[in-house]
Amino acid sequence: MKIVACIKYSLDVSEVKVDPVSKDLKMAGVPYRVGNIDKNVLETAVKLQETFGGTVHAISVGPAKAKESFREAMAMGLEDVTLIEDPTEGQVAPDITALILAEAIKKMGDVDVVVCGEVSDDGFTYQVPPRLAEALGIPLVSFVRKVTIEDGRIVADRDLEDSVQTVSAPVPALISVMEEINTPRRPTLLEAMKAKKKPVHLWNIESDLGLNSDDLMQKAALEKVKSEGVVIHRKQQVLKGDDLAVMSDELVDILFADKVLKGGV
Amino acid sequence: MSGILVYSEKQNIAHELLGRARQVADKQNKTVSVAILGESVTGDMASLGAWGADSVYVVNSPLLVGLGPETFTDALTGVIEQAEPDLIVIGATKPGLEISAHVAGRLDLGCASFCVDFDFEDDAVIAKCMIYSGMGMNTYKIKTKPAMLTVAPAVFNALEVGNKAAEVITINPPIKEPAMVVVEYKDKATAGVRWEDAPMIVDVGQGMNDKSDLEIAEELAALFDGQVACTRPVSSERDWFPEWLGLSGKKIHADLCVTLGVSGSIQHVVGIRDARTIVAVNNDENAGIFSQADYGVVADLHEFVPKFTAVLKARSAELA
Numbered sequence: 001m002k003i004v005a006c007i008k009y010s011l012d013v014s015e016v017k018v019d020p021v022s023k024d025l026k027m028a029g030v031p032y033r034v035g036n037i038d039k040n041v042l043e044t045a046v047k048l049q050e051t052f053g054g055t056v057h058a059i060s061v062g063p064a065k066a067k068e069s070f071r072e073a074m075a076m077g078l079e080d081v082t083l084i085e086d087p088t089e090g091q092v093a094p095d096i097t098a099l100i101l102a103e104a105i106k107k108m109g110d111v112d113v114v115v116c117g118e119v120s121d122d123g124f125t126y127q128v129p130p131r132l133a134e135a136l137g138i139p140l141v142s143f144v145r146k147v148t149i150e151d152g153r154i155v156a157d158r159d160l161e162d163s164v165q166t167v168s169a170p171v172p173a174l175i176s177v178m179e180e181i182n183t184p185r186r187p188t189l190l191e192a193m194k195a196k197k198k199p200v201h202l203w204n205i206e207s208d209l210g211l212n213s214d215d216l217m218q219k220a221a222l223e224k225v226k227s228e229g230v231v232i233h234r235k236q237q238v239l240k241g242d243d244l245a246v247m248s249d250e251l252v253d254i255l256f257a258d259k260v261l262k263g264g265v
Numbered sequence: 266m267s268g269i270l271v272y273s274e275k276q277n278i279a280h281e282l283l284g285r286a287r288q289v290a291d292k293q294n295k296t297v298s299v300a301i302l303g304e305s306v307t308g309d310m311a312s313l314g315a316w317g318a319d320s321v322y323v324v325n326s327p328l329l330v331g332l333g334p335e336t337f338t339d340a341l342t343g344v345i346e347q348a349e350p351d352l353i354v355i356g357a358t359k360p361g362l363e364i365s366a367h368v369a370g371r372l373d374l375g376c377a378s379f380c381v382d383f384d385f386e387d388d389a390v391i392a393k394c395m396i397y398s399g400m401g402m403n404t405y406k407i408k409t410k411p412a413m414l415t416v417a418p419a420v421f422n423a424l425e426v427g428n429k430a431a432e433v434i435t436i437n438p439p440i441k442e443p444a445m446v447v448v449e450y451k452d453k454a455t456a457g458v459r460w461e462d463a464p465m466i467v468d469v470g471q472g473m474n475d476k477s478d479l480e481i482a483e484e485l486a487a488l489f490d491g492q493v494a495c496t497r498p499v500s501s502e503r504d505w506f507p508e509w510l511g512l513s514g515k516k517i518h519a520d521l522c523v524t525l526g527v528s529g530s531i532q533h534v535v536g537i538r539d540a541r542t543i544v545a546v547n548n549d550e551n552a553g554i555f556s557q558a559d560y561g562v563v564a565d566l567h568e569f570v571p572k573f574t575a576v577l578k579a580r581s582a583e584l585a
Binding site for chain 1: 332402444446450521542544581585
C-alpha cells in the first residue's frame with residue numbers, strides 16, 4: 001500500500017504580534033515549521049503503514065528553505081519527503097496548493113491513501129482537502145477521529161458538529177484528520193540519526209510537474225487589497241488577595257461601577 | 266440572474282446570511298436566493314421571503330442524507346448552474362466548509378474563508394476575512410465569477426424584511442450515488458441553546474478539576490440566563506461537552522463571559538473575544554488569559570466561584 005501524507009511548512013501564528021497603534025501585523029521573525037496538525041497527519045499515515053504494510057511518503061508545497069525542517073517528520077517513519085517549490089512568493093493559496101498537490105500525487109502513481117490535516121495551522125481555510133479530492137477524482141473522508149482499513153475500504157469515524165458518523169469508502173481515497181485522532185510519536189535519538197540519511201526530493205512545478213508558473217499566478221483567485229491586525233482593548237485589571245469573599249465583593253463593586261452589571265444593592 | 270445565492274444546512278444560519286445578503290443586494294440592485302437541499306424538503310418555503318429571499322431553490326433527493334459531501338456538492342453545483350449567481354455565500358459550519366470547498370474545486374471558484382463582511386465594488390466581490398488564527402483581517406477581491414465565501418455562525422443578524430412570498434423553484438440536478446457510505450450515524454447531545462446567542466457564558470478550561478465541578482459553573486451561569494461552554498481539550502479529550510469555543514469551534518457574542526481555569530491561547534480567545542466584557546479566573550497569575558480579559562481574579566476557581574456566585578445573588582446582580 002502506498003500512503004501519501006500532505007504536510008505544510010506553516011507559520012507559527014502564535015508568534016504573530018499586532019502593533020496596537022498602527023494595527024500592522026508584525027511578521028518579521030515569525031518562525032515557520034512543520035505544522036502541529038501535520039504531526040497527527042504523519043502519525044496517522046505511519047500507523048496505517050505499520051498495520052497494513054506498504055510505504056509512507058510525505059509531500060509538501062513550500063519554499064526551498066523548508067528542506068531543512070523535515071528531519072523529525074522523517075524520523076517518525078517516512079521513506080522520503082517530496083518538497084515542491086512554492087511558485088508564488090510566500091503563502092500559497094489553497095486552490096493553487098490543491099492543484100499542485102494533485103499533479104504531484106498523480107506523478108507519484110498508484111497512491112492508495114492520501115492523508116491531510118483537516119485545516120492548516122496558519123492558512124485555516126479548510127479548503128485544501130476537498131479541492132484536492134475534486135482534482136484527483138477520489139472520495140474524501142473528512143474530519144476523521146478514527147480510521148482503519150477493512151476489505152480494501154477506509155472505515156472511519158467522522159466528527160461533524162451535531163453528529164458522529166462511521167463511514168466507509170473505497171480506496172484510493174483521501175482522508176482529512178482532526179488533531180484528536182492520535183498522539184504523535186516522539187522519535188528516538190537513533191531514529192533521528194537514521195533519518196538524516198533519508199532523502200528530501202526537491203521538485204520544480206514546471207520541469208517536474210509540467211505546470212506553468214505564470215498560469216498558476218494568473219489563476220490565484222483572491223487578490224489581497226488590505227491587511228491589518230485585530231486590536232481589541234481589554235481593561236486587564238487583575239485582583240489578587242487572600243480573602244476570596246472580599247475579592248468577590250470587590251469584583252462585583254467594579255462590575256457595577258463599570259456598568260457591566262446592575263442590581264439592587 | 267445577477268444576485269447572491271445563500272446556503273446553510275442550518276436554518277438559523279441561512280436566515281443570518283440572508284439578512285446581510287439582502288442589505289448588500291438592495292444597494293446593488295441584485296436579487297437574493299437561497300438553496301434548500303434535503304431528502305424530503307417540506308414546509309412553506311415561500312415564507313423565506315420574510316427573511317430576505319426573492320427565490321428559493323429546492324432540491325429533493327433520497328441521496329441527500331447525512332450531509333454526505335458528495336451528494337450535497339452535486340446538488341449545490343446544480344443550483345449554482347441554474348441560478349447563475351454572482352456570489353455564493355455559505356455558512357462556515359463543518360459541513361458548509363466542506364461542501365463549499367468541493368463546489369469551489371469543481372467549478373474552479375475563488376473562495377474566501379471566514380468572512381466577517383462582504384460587498385460588491387465595481388461588480389467584483391470584496392470580502393473581509395479572518396487570517397492567522399484571528400490575529401488579523403485580510404480584505405480580498407475575489408476574481409472569479411461567481412465568487413464564493415464562507416461566514417461563521419452569528420456574524421450577521423437575521424432580519425425580517427416583510428411578508429413578501431419568495432418564488433419557489435424546484436429543480437432536479439444530477440446527483441450520483443456517493444462512494445462514501447454512512448454505516449452508522451449518531452446524533453450528538455447538543456447544548457440545546459446556541460452558545461452564539463447566549464447573553465452570558467461561563468467558559469470552562471482545563472483548570473477545572475472534575476466534571477462534578479461543572480455545578481458551580483452552572484449556578485453562576487443560571488444567574489444571568491447564561492450557558493456553560495468550554496475549551497477544545499475539555500470537549501475533545503475529557504468529553505464534557507459535544508462542542509467547544511474557539512477558532513475551530515463556536516464564537517460567542519455574550520455581554521459577559523467568565524472564564525474558569527482557561528489559559529488563554531489565541532486559538533481559544535478568538536472564540537470569546539467578541540464578548541463585551543471578559544472576566545477571567547485562574548490560579549496562575551502568569552496565565553495569558555489575564556491580558557485578554559477586562560477583569561482578572563488570581564484564585565482557585567473551585568473556591569472563588571461559589572463565593573462570587575453568593576455575592577452576585579445577595580446583591581441581585583443582573584446584566585446591565
